Amino acid sequence: MxxxxxxxxxxxxxxxxxxxxxxxxxxxxxxxxxxxxxxxxxxxxPSPRAVEAMRAEAGLVWQYGDSVSFDLVQALAGRLGVTPGHIQVGEGIDGLLGLLVRLMIAPGDAVVTSDGAYPTFNYHVAGFGGVLHKAPYRDDAEDPQALLDLAWRTGARLVYLANPDNPMGSWLAGGAIEEMVAMLPEDCLLILDEAYAEFAPAEAVPQISADDPRVIRMRTFSKAYGMAGARVGYAIGHPELIAGFDRIRNHFGMCRISQAGALAALGDExxxxxxxxxxxxxxxxxxxxxxxxxxxxxxxxxxxxxxxxxxxxxxxxxxxxxxxxxxxxxxxxxxxxxxxxxxxxxxxxxxxxxxxxxxxxxxxxxxxxxxx
Amino acid sequence: MxxxxxxxxxxxxxxxxxxxxxxxxxxxxxxxxxxxxxxxxxxxxPSPRAVEAMRAEAGLVWQYGDSVSFDLVQALAGRLGVTPGHIQVGEGIDGLLGLLVRLMIAPGDAVVTSDGAYPTFNYHVAGFGGVLHKAPYRDDAEDPQALLDLAWRTGARLVYLANPDNPMGSWLAGGAIEEMVAMLPEDCLLILDEAYAEFAPAEAVPQISADDPRVIRMRTFSKAYGMAGARVGYAIGHPELIAGFDRIRNHFGMCRISQAGALAALGDExxxxxxxxxxxxxxxxxxxxxxxxxxxxxxxxxxxxxxxxxxxxxxxxxxxxxxxxxxxxxxxxxxxxxxxxxxxxxxxxxxxxxxxxxxxxxxxxxxxxxxx
Incomplete structure (x- = not known):
């Protein structure tokens, strides 16, 4: 056997x-x-209010979590000035990256990232049969022009950029990312991983419309909100792209306690x-x-x-x-x-x-x- | 655009x-x-001990959960009389089913289930391009012989069977499942979904060696343990099969609070x-x-x-x-x-x-x- x-x-x-x-x-x-x-x-x-909310929710853990994370999505949409349809909550950025790669990448498709950037993204790309192409860092920062050149050359369907960057801590001006978006090949999506955005100066955060179909941003409660163990991240993007997650995600996958904690954390400025x-x-x-x-x-x-x-x-x-x-x-x-x-x-x-x-x-x- | x-x-x-x-x-x-x-x-x-453990863990949620759920796997292995290598913990049976389908099914591969059985399994099969074949229930119970016949006829790589069954509540004698396993086509894996096993009479639980490479069993903390919102399930199977999950799973995907709760719940007989x-x-x-x-x-x-x-x-x-x-x-x-x-x-x-x-x-x- x-x-x-x-x-x-x-x-x-x-x-x-x-x-x-x-x-x-x-x-x-x-x-x-x-x-x-x-x-x-x-x-x-985490915020003491988040801890309190999670403790209060523990007794209700016999119930599945809300499959659409309604309250959290509403609160995020209000905070970000977008509609709920622009937001997908998921099991951390790691979980969302896996879903996004699955949604976009067929075996053999080209994907661009920086050599030395987030290994878990590379893991997901390999996991779905994508072909990774890596641009070098420049002066310890991710290099938008090198990423763009490589995306054009390889016909990439996804480009990954973390801003601020992990593992170097460096950041690009928002304007540089806006310029990069304008130059993306057609049918290529920029994944802007903003896991650390809450720590960054305001000028590091680009002004990109949530309706721009060329970009999906990823944020998380794992870093500034101090809730890595709760597994709550979210993506912000064009509603047609966001709706794609519903085709493949684990609909009841969000922990009920984590949802309650994230909602409370968001309210504690x-x-x-x-x-x-x-x-x-x-x-x-x-x-x-x-x-x-x-x-x-x-x-x-x-x-x-x-x-x-x-x-x-x-x-x-x-x-x-x-x-x-x-x-x-x-x-x-x-x-x-x-x-x-x-x-x-x-x-x-x-x-x-x-x-x-x-x-x-x-x-x-x-x-x-x-x-x- | x-x-x-x-x-x-x-x-x-x-x-x-x-x-x-x-x-x-x-x-x-x-x-x-x-x-x-x-x-x-x-x-x-859930067990009051589980609630207490989750409340205690809430303050530590700034830490990622253990990526190998070590303590929980050890406890489950001890309880089940298997090695830790026979067990994979995951984000509920739903999450594990998705990973298992991804691990086993290439586009076009045949998969067998019962017509009316768990829709989320079907969702995952479709989601990875598998082709579902459905055997009818017989007297409101899943029909092992019909499933087997269909598996042989279609060259199925996976057969799904829930025992006890959802949505009918019916169950097969363990012996009937053991006989079914003996007759499975080569290179075909039986997914035995035992989400409700803790409620079933002892004779409904088949005696299958955890080293049998033809079967993977799925259990959960969502039902008898009252922790559906925590998202903790586990698979029991041959170590080579179980090791496959490590190639594709979201390694830091398990909520830290949920791990602590499941461990405490397991200890409260x-x-x-x-x-x-x-x-x-x-x-x-x-x-x-x-x-x-x-x-x-x-x-x-x-x-x-x-x-x-x-x-x-x-x-x-x-x-x-x-x-x-x-x-x-x-x-x-x-x-x-x-x-x-x-x-x-x-x-x-x-x-x-x-x-x-x-x-x-x-x-x-x-x-x-x-x-x-």
Missing amino acids: KTPRFAPIPAALPATVPFTGPETLQRRLGRPFAARLGANENGFG DWLAHIRTSTAAARDRIGRIGAENGLRALPSATNFVALDTARDGAFARQLVAALETEGVFVRMPGVAPLDRCIRISCAPAPELDVLAETLPRALARLRHPSHP | KTPRFAPIPAALPATVPFTGPETLQRRLGRPFAARLGANENGFG DWLAHIRTSTAAARDRIGRIGAENGLRALPSATNFVALDTARDGAFARQLVAALETEGVFVRMPGVAPLDRCIRISCAPAPELDVLAETLPRALARLRHPSHP
């Missing part, structure tokens, strides 16, 4: 995963991390302001900790900071591993030359204290391997 | 959805349902026993309410009861609509001859009181349309 064979596309996929989760790393380490600074989670936490202030302060402090250790902080419009080791990927990987051994979870870009950096998420002071104490030790260990 | 076109498979899909959610129906009705008896939710609710007792009592009461109104209850091994109107689908549809107008949410099978029945979920006494009061009125209205 053999296991029935997989369909051709999954049969050809590698068994690798985009990221190893921090819990898995902790189990290998044998103890909890003292500082969880690797997944761009928001350790300042004071908490969002507090998060922005706390994150900016943490960003500065990570910069100072880096500087004290000879690592330059790249400018960041996000809730993380790329610290430049001024060495290569092998060195940065050793540094990540050394920090992990010390109980500090950080990550790093996967591709040269970005991978000379390590990426550190903003967090409350006690965790950054641990970083400040640990980073010199980890670096010393790399420079003097015999050091205890 | 046009919206970029969809890929061929989604472009050909209808814009329909498997189910209209009760919240949508309530918004149409203009008020909340007085009795929510349509989605086979478990109104007796007393609550599960209480749910079984309460559900059996509610099943009996729905049968009595049916009998008082001339509607025969079909035997059920689930947390719902099919009441036979002894009329046709048009009549049953009118009855469902009349109940809805009265504030009672029920559903019904979608296909003749099953659609002569209405399907009523078990629930606490106050909601069944509403049913007892409302059903005669709804029936009277159908029999005498001028009745106020």
